[in-house]
Amino acid sequence: MEGIEKFLVRADFLETEHGRLGCIACHGGENITDREQAHAGMTVMPSSSTEGVCAECHGEITETYATAIHYTVQGMANFFDNFVHPGVLEEEDSGFKVAFDNNCYKCHATCGSCHVSRPVAYGGGLHSQHQFTSTPPMGETCFGCHGARNAGEYMGVIGYTRDIHFQQGMHCKDCHPVSNFHGTGEVEQTMWEVDLPGCTDCHGEMLTANSPIEAHREHPADLMNCQVCHASANNNCFECHATLQPDGSVAGVAEAMRVMFKIGLNPEPTPERPYRYITLRHIPTLIDTFSTLAGELPNFHEFSNWKYSPTHNIQRVTMQNESCNSCHGNEFIFLREQDIRENDSEASKDLVVRQIPAPLP
Amino acid sequence: MQKLDKAKALYLTFASLLVVGVIVWNLGVRGGHVEPVASDACVACHLDAQIITGLYIPPETAGGGGG
Numbered sequence: 228m229e230g231i232e233k234f235l236v237r238a239d240f241l242e243t244e245h246g247r248l249g250c251i252a253c254h255g256g257e258n259i260t261d262r263e264q265a266h267a268g269m270t271v272m273p274s275s276s277t278e279g280v281c282a283e284c285h286g287e288i289t290e291t292y293a294t295a296i297h298y299t300v301q302g303m304a305n306f307f308d309n310f311v312h313p314g315v316l317e318e319e320d321s322g323f324k325v326a327f328d329n330n331c332y333k334c335h336a337t338c339g340s341c342h343v344s345r346p347v348a349y350g351g352g353l354h355s356q357h358q359f360t361s362t363p364p365m366g367e368t369c370f371g372c373h374g375a376r377n378a379g380e381y382m383g384v385i386g387y388t389r390d391i392h393f394q395q396g397m398h399c400k401d402c403h404p405v406s407n408f409h410g411t412g413e414v415e416q417t418m419w420e421v422d423l424p425g426c427t428d429c430h431g432e433m434l435t436a437n438s439p440i441e442a443h444r445e446h447p448a449d450l451m452n453c454q455v456c457h458a459s460a461n462n463n464c465f466e467c468h469a470t471l472q473p474d475g476s477v478a479g480v481a482e483a484m485r486v487m488f489k490i491g492l493n494p495e496p497t498p499e500r501p502y503r504y505i506t507l508r509h510i511p512t513l514i515d516t517f518s519t520l521a522g523e524l525p526n527f528h529e530f531s532n533w534k535y536s537p538t539h540n541i542q543r544v545t546m547q548n549e550s551c552n553s554c555h556g557n558e559f560i561f562l563r564e565q566d567i568r569e570n571d572s573e574a575s576k577d578l579v580v581r582q583i584p585a586p587l588p
Numbered sequence: 589m590q591k592l593d594k595a596k597a598l599y600l601t602f603a604s605l606l607v608v609g610v611i612v613w614n615l616g617v618r619g620g621h622v623e624p625v626a627s628d629a630c631v632a633c634h635l636d637a638q639i640i641t642g643l644y645i646p647p648e649t650a651g652g653g654g655g
Contacts, residue, residue: 231644234634235634236635241635250625250634252625256630258628258629260629260632
């Protein structure tokens with residue numbers, strides 16, 4: 228990326244509500260023409276704290292953002308509480324804390340990582356020459372952090388197809404309400420308890436007895452999520468090992484990535500997601516993922532390597548819904564005993580479909 | 589003489605209170621206590637494409653990761 232794509236500021240920024248404040252009001256530093264002296268003591272990320280400069284004028288947003296999962300990455304923190312023990316990240320000498328602080332926390336989002344710049348994990352720098360964009364550009368911001376899965380699949384960068392909604396020109400925020408980004412003021416523990424959208428928000432209940440589409444008529448609404456028929460292959464990662472780098476950062480490297488499509492059993496149906504069958508994605512955690520930094524994960528076997536995945540590459544016609552028997556009797560698209568790898572957790576086996584739907588005559 | 593001075597002092601007091609009041613009120617409208625800070629030196633470089641290109645040394649690039 229060129230320097231101007233990261234550090235050039237457009238002239239009309241100075242005429243805006245934000246630009247009028249002057250660079251130093253937000254970034255600090257000195258009003259001196261010597262490059263080094265000017266940058267001394269400067270704050271690269273003025274929005275890194277919810278109590279910083281943005282709070283002066285956007286208090287309602289910074290207040291709810293303080294507990295939003297994009298800011299706290301609480302879901303990732305809970306991963307360690309679950310796999311190791313509660314409170315492990317408060318222990319100063321814990322290798323797990325080193326991994327969290329120097330790897331996971333990199334994905335923590337500031338206001339600026341959506342509205343002003345590209346996320347650090349995607350090269351950083353200004354995405355719109357310092358204009359504060361009301362709608363974050365999807366390909367520069369959301370994709371910067373979600374590119375290996377949701378955003379990559381949505382835009383067709385990963386997998387075999389784009390999403391029909393992307394083809395229709397829809398942005399993530401056309402489905403996801405702004406509370407998914409700014410939070411609500413409640414502490415968010417996992418992304419599943421957030422007010423995520425649902426397909427029926429826009430399409431209404433589709434799986435009804437009087438639907439004109441046979442596949443919609445034949446299956447009750449709580450039997451499977453829509454993606455079982457309308458999503459396609461997604462990105463799956465295997466065998467991740469975290470290693471400490473010479474510069475003190477922690478790298479997590481997955482040995483393999485595979486684009487594949489698997490339907491499994493829902494290990495814990497809830498009122499929001501009552502389905503018996505769900506679309507899956509493999510996560511690459513191993514019992515010894517962190518063993519060079521800390522010990523094995525004591526509770527590794529309690530959590531499945533296969534997770535529920537509302538995969539974002541929806542199409543009307545897919546490989547598995549083309550005909551009834553593209554799915555009924557097609558053992559390759561269901562999670563089978565032999566798909567469970569030797570180093571997967573015990574809990575992964577609960578998702579195996581032991582009896583697939585029989586072929587129809 | 590004395591009287592005039594008193595009126596003058598009163599006028600000046602209220603006039604300056606009004607000025608302070610208007611300033612405070614204006615800060616309130618702006619919503620915070622961030623004040624504009626002269627930054628013409630920053631602007632001199634960051635608005636000039638040639639300078640930015642000239643000073644920039646590109647690092648190794650990273651790809652989009654995560655979930």
